[in-house]
Amino acid sequence: MTYTALVYEDPETPGTWIAEFPAIPEAHSFGRTPEEALVHAKEALELVLAYLKETGRPLPPDVRTVQVGIDAA
Template sequence: MPASYTEGRTHTALVYDPETPGTWIAEFPAILEAHSFGRTLEEALAHAKEALELALAYLKETGRPLPPDVRTVQVGIEAYTRGGCQKASAPGV
């Protein structure tokens, strides 16, 4: 794969353990074609890497541009409490 599709780029992966025991899900929000799963976190990440490589090759082969990766932003919310609305935020959010 040409360096222009991979060089200097990072891709954010979401990896989570759903309610189904023994199943980990891995997906790339910016590249919908790249997602996978595994029985362990390590297996899910290994499969996700392969899925990302295949998705990037597909995008290149079909002449589609790479989408920008997801950006992380800080979000605050108004939370309802018995005393009324108060500003609330989670650590790091």
Template structure:
């Protein structure tokens, strides 16, 4: 079965990227590049979901949405 999740990418001050999945608490990783962070978070999601299934837990549907709002001050 295929699942889709929103991934939040955060640029860090040292040039690395953090990737997290808001719908899966604690599912966070990083990479030296944006592409590497995305590769790592895909692996983290797969492992996270495998554990959930092994424990008999229901996999959540990602209900999150993101909207960027510009504010001028």
């Protein structure tokens, strides 16, 4: 199973990167680099999915993100 992750620099704390999964808001983390944030977020994702499975709750489907540009004139 795969989940789409968003990784971005925290606008309130420059130098800190956030990684999160839109389909599973509980699974997110941060790090000093995008790679570190993603490693920690993957660990959180695995824990959340294990909890959902253990408690008999359905696993959420993946959510895909699409970038859309607009003219903000």
